[in-house]
């Protein structure tokens with residue numbers, strides 16, 4: 001039961017022959033990114049949207065995605081991961097379609113990378129494909145930043161079991177998205193968490209994004 005479920009586009013020729021993922025240059029980039037985040041390959045589940053090598057590593061066609069996505073869907077249903085992490089355009093685009101989310105325009109699409117989404121009770125965290133900095137090394141730092149957040153996602157907030165947000169949720173006063181996006185998601189960006197770490201006072205009815213919800217008072 002992997003918490004982090006990474007989805008790449010398609011295997012390369014070597015990967016297809018050996019039946020393993022990310023064996024070439026982009027695999028080296030991925031290993032460095034994971035290692036910097038303190039995560040080993042053993043802790044994550046990795047798969048592809050397209051299950052066979054595409055000639056000259058070309059982009060997948062619509063009918064190829066149609067033919068293959070059922071296998072990915074079966075893997076998702078079986079693993080039930082906390083986070084789906086599509087790497088690159090096609091895996092991200094497929095998940096948005098699968099979860100009935102509008103697909104941004106070509107110019108806006110990149111904004112999805114590094115954004116934690118919560119759609120139909122599923123957390124989705126699109127990131128750039130590890131091959132991206134091999135074509136444009138100016139992307140290296142943004143990939144490092146985005147993959148580094150996986151270390152946060154690999155475990156829940158240490159306060160999740162005792163935080164007042166849990167009690168508000170159990171009383172039906174709080175939408176579950178707050179708990180999923182912060183307590184079991186990006187807890188390091190939670191303002192409550194940051195204040196706890198600095199021993200700073202905060203109201204019990206402060207939401208994870210720092211806004212005060214008087215309904216919880």
Ligand code: SF4
Nearest residue numbers: 157160163183190193
């Ligand atoms: S609200 Fe913030 S501090 Fe409380 S459990 Fe969630 S992430 Fe942690």
